[in-house]
Amino acid sequence: MSQPAVGLIGLGLMGNPMGHNLLKAGFPLTVWNRTASRANSLVAAGAKLAASPREVAASSDVLITIVSDPPALEEVLWNSGANSAFPALKKGSIYIDSSTVSPALARKIAAASAQAGIRFLDAPVTGGTWGAEKGELVFMIGGEAATLEAAKPVLNAMGKKLFHLGPNGAGQTIKLAMNSLLAVEVQAFAEALALVQRAGLPGEKLVEVMQSSMARAGILDIKAPSMLSGDFKPSFPLRLMHKDISLALDLANQIGVALPATAAARETYSYVKGSTTEDLDYAGVMRFWKK
Amino acid sequence: MSQPAVGLIGLGLMGNPMGHNLLKAGFPLTVWNRTASRANSLVAAGAKLAASPREVAASSDVLITIVSDPPALEEVLWNSGANSAFPALKKGSIYIDSSTVSPALARKIAAASAQAGIRFLDAPVTGGTWGAEKGELVFMIGGEAATLEAAKPVLNAMGKKLFHLGPNGAGQTIKLAMNSLLAVEVQAFAEALALVQRAGLPGEKLVEVMQSSMARAGILDIKAPSMLSGDFKPSFPLRLMHKDISLALDLANQIGVALPATAAARETYSYVKGSTTEDLDYAGVMRFWKK
Numbered sequence: 001m002s003q004p005a006v007g008l009i010g011l012g013l014m015g016n017p018m019g020h021n022l023l024k025a026g027f028p029l030t031v032w033n034r035t036a037s038r039a040n041s042l043v044a045a046g047a048k049l050a051a052s053p054r055e056v057a058a059s060s061d062v063l064i065t066i067v068s069d070p071p072a073l074e075e076v077l078w079n080s081g082a083n084s085a086f087p088a089l090k091k092g093s094i095y096i097d098s099s100t101v102s103p104a105l106a107r108k109i110a111a112a113s114a115q116a117g118i119r120f121l122d123a124p125v126t127g128g129t130w131g132a133e134k135g136e137l138v139f140m141i142g143g144e145a146a147t148l149e150a151a152k153p154v155l156n157a158m159g160k161k162l163f164h165l166g167p168n169g170a171g172q173t174i175k176l177a178m179n180s181l182l183a184v185e186v187q188a189f190a191e192a193l194a195l196v197q198r199a200g201l202p203g204e205k206l207v208e209v210m211q212s213s214m215a216r217a218g219i220l221d222i223k224a225p226s227m228l229s230g231d232f233k234p235s236f237p238l239r240l241m242h243k244d245i246s247l248a249l250d251l252a253n254q255i256g257v258a259l260p261a262t263a264a265a266r267e268t269y270s271y272v273k274g275s276t277t278e279d280l281d282y283a284g285v286m287r288f289w290k291k
Numbered sequence: 292m293s294q295p296a297v298g299l300i301g302l303g304l305m306g307n308p309m310g311h312n313l314l315k316a317g318f319p320l321t322v323w324n325r326t327a328s329r330a331n332s333l334v335a336a337g338a339k340l341a342a343s344p345r346e347v348a349a350s351s352d353v354l355i356t357i358v359s360d361p362p363a364l365e366e367v368l369w370n371s372g373a374n375s376a377f378p379a380l381k382k383g384s385i386y387i388d389s390s391t392v393s394p395a396l397a398r399k400i401a402a403a404s405a406q407a408g409i410r411f412l413d414a415p416v417t418g419g420t421w422g423a424e425k426g427e428l429v430f431m432i433g434g435e436a437a438t439l440e441a442a443k444p445v446l447n448a449m450g451k452k453l454f455h456l457g458p459n460g461a462g463q464t465i466k467l468a469m470n471s472l473l474a475v476e477v478q479a480f481a482e483a484l485a486l487v488q489r490a491g492l493p494g495e496k497l498v499e500v501m502q503s504s505m506a507r508a509g510i511l512d513i514k515a516p517s518m519l520s521g522d523f524k525p526s527f528p529l530r531l532m533h534k535d536i537s538l539a540l541d542l543a544n545q546i547g548v549a550l551p552a553t554a555a556a557r558e559t560y561s562y563v564k565g566s567t568t569e570d571l572d573y574a575g576v577m578r579f580w581k582k
Contacts, residue, residue: 103490126504138503161503165496173490177483177497181506184482184552188475191550192468195539198548199394199464205456206468212429212452213417215472217508248486257489257580259482261475264555289548 003027006154007060009053009076009085010067010099011038014125017132018066018098018158020045024135025157032056032076053077053085062154063089066098066125069243073099077109091117094151098139100124100179100240102247103169104254106142110168119147122168124175125159128236136160140178142170176248180262182219183245186283187265189220193227194289203228223283232284241282242269294318297445298351300344300367300376301358301390302329305416308423309357309389309449311336315426316448323347323367344368344376353445354380357389357416360534364390368400382408385442389430391415391470391531393538394460395545397433401459410438413459415466416450419527427451431469433461467542470535471553473510477574478556480511484518485580494519514574523575532573533560 003026008019011033019042022029029047031039032055039049050056053076057063063085067073077086086109089095095118097109106122113120121143131137137159141148148155148164155162165174189210196206207224210216226232245266252259268288272280275287294317299310302324310333313320320338322330323346330340341347344367348354354376358364368377377400380386386409388400397413404411412434422428428450432439439446439455446453456465480501487497498515501507517523536557543550559579563571566578 126500128505138500140500163496163500163503165500166492170492170496173487173492174497174500177487178500178504178506180486181479181483181501184479185476185506185508187552188472188479191475191553192472194548195471195543195550196464196468198546199542201457201461201464205454205461206465209417209429209431209454209456209465209469210472212454213469214419214510214513215469215476215508217476217510219505219508222505251490252486255489257485259486260555260559261478261552262482264551268551 004061004154005030005059007031007050007056007063009033009056009063009065011042012066012068013129014098014132015066016042017129018064018137019047021135021158022154023047027154027157030056030059052083053080054083054088057085057088058090060093061090062094062096062151064096064098064154068099068240070101070105073097073101073105086112089116089118092119094119094121094147096121096123096151096155098123098125100175100244100247101172103172103176103251106169106172110143119144119150120168121147121151122171123155124171126175126178132158139163140165140171140174142166142168142172173251176244176251179241179244180248180259183241183269183282184261184265185217185219186223187268187285189223190227190286190288193286198289226281226283227286230286232280232287234279234281236282238269238280238282238284239273242266242273245269295352295445296321296350298322298341298347298354300324300347300354300356302333303357303359304420305389305423306357307333308420309355309428310338312426312449313445314338318445318448321347321350343374344371345374345379348376348379349381351384352381353385353387353442355387355389355445359390359531361392361396364388364392364396377403380407380409383410385410385412385438387412387414387442387446389414389416391466391535391538392463394463394467394542397460397463401434410435410441411459412438412442413462414446415462417466417469423449430454431456431462431465433457433459433463464542467535467539470532471539471550474532474536474560474573475552475556476508476510477514478559478576480514481518481577481579484577489580517572517574518577521577523571523578525570525572527573529560529571529573529575530564533557533564536560
């Protein structure tokens with residue numbers, strides 16, 4: 001059997017390496033990105049560049065979107081007039097959204113998909129650009145088990161773990177909880193570091209003791225060097241983490257769950273986001289305590 | 292050379308196993324505890340039970356205190372009238388406080404010690420009862436390098452790592468930062484878990500994904516089972532963690548450092564502390580979201 005035709009919309013830090021892994025796995029690939037030049041390396045590697053989201057959707061057995069936020073997703077799906085992707089999806093095709101958006105939007109897409117005879121998975125990812133490049137992403141998946149089964153060959157080309165978490169929306173719910181957890185872990189370390197440094201001690205001492213203690217955490221080992229040096233070149237940009245925390249707080253608000261520390265952390269991420277035009281990694285929340 | 296006589300005041304979850312390790316290492320040991328029956332197993336193992344803090348101090352070349360909070364420490368040192376320990380300390384002796392107290396109290400003791408010709412270290416610990424039993428505590432130490440050098444044989448009987456962090460007060464500063472970090476890490480996980488569960492998904496799913504992601508953290512692996520099951524038998528009691536967070540926030544307030552997430556987390560620990568008479572582990576902060 002020939003490989004299904006795959007479409008990919010969104011060629012940013014994550015989408016680009018995901019596309020390369022799809023090509024390496026032998027899938028015919030059609031791509032689209034708002035800034036077309038981002039497609040260059042994929043086109044050089046054999047992908048076809050489409051003229052619109054609609055053209056990608058129309059040519060795909062499996063469509064994948066991975067864009068930066070809910071408005072960007074609604075834009076490519078529905079709000080691009082005749083160029084919109086969703087109305088062009090083929091009956092029986094599979095649509096996988098790997099953007100991080102609200103569970104409510106995932107369920108809205110699921111309802112529209114059911115009506116149109118399209119099989120939809122919300123499947124946001126974790127693992128960062130490193131995981132995307134190695135094909136070792138972790139997919140958090142909401143939707144029907146049979147759809148996941150059918151999508152596995154495509155997902156396995158990009159990821160090492162596929163977690164089926166529940167019905168549509170479940171993938172996004174767990175993803176928002178995960179990213180809030182990461183954001184508050186980094187915030188916790190930033191606050192501890194700020195306390196130690198303002199008390200006149202070297203932050204390196206805190207890191208050294210932390211690494212011998214139960215407070216040790218993977219993300220802190222990764223972020224500590226930049227938080228000590230002040231070099232915040234983005235791996236996962238603060239503006240996107242800020243968006244994810246905000247989506248988590250929106251969800252919490254809708255269902256009536258108080259998240260006091262997450263809410264407090266969001267304010268510091270907001271402060272740093274609003275205080276600079278630089279594109280910082282989210283470890284740059286440390287700038288909140290800059291003298 | 293014969294072993295120095297060691298005194299130990301405070302025979303709780305930490306002090307008790309620390310005393311046993313001092314005896315195993317061959318140090319003559321005199322002990323005191325407010326509730327004298329807590330000394331039984333140490334006396335059976337060869338320790339001498341003193342009648343007062345003063346009697347311990349008077350007989351010690353090296354005195355160690357490990358009590359629950361600043362008032363308890365001031366009580367044994369100064370506020371027990373003729374039974375107070377501090378005035379009885381011998382000139383030239385070493386005094387090590389392993390309680391968690393404010394850096395300001397550590398510096399007050401340091402100043403009094405300097406006047407009296409006593410060599411003082413603030414040396415709070417991390418590693419929990421497990422670390423105390425195995426003799427694998429991590430000591431966070433403030434004070435003079437020469438004093439630490441002289442105290443090493445005694446400290447090494449109880450710990451696997453001795454971090455010299457700066458002058459007196461530095462040990463307590465790093466300890467408060469570390470415990471705040473732990474408290475906010477657990478809070479971060481509690482909030483993520485509450486969000487997922489209230490959204491109708493099993494918390495186990497969050498744990499499963501977390502353990503495959505960068506949000507993985509030692510303390511979360513340890514605390515997740517009790518936070519899922521609701522069994523909060525104390526390993527490190529919430530009331531003591533609440534005290535440590537409060538000491539960290541006091542320090543932050545004194546030196547003018549904003550710690551928004553730590554402050555928000557403290558409110559949830561306060562809520563749980565005030566809502567039950569049970570002695571819960573600090574993972575019991577999860578009770579904040581109990582229906």
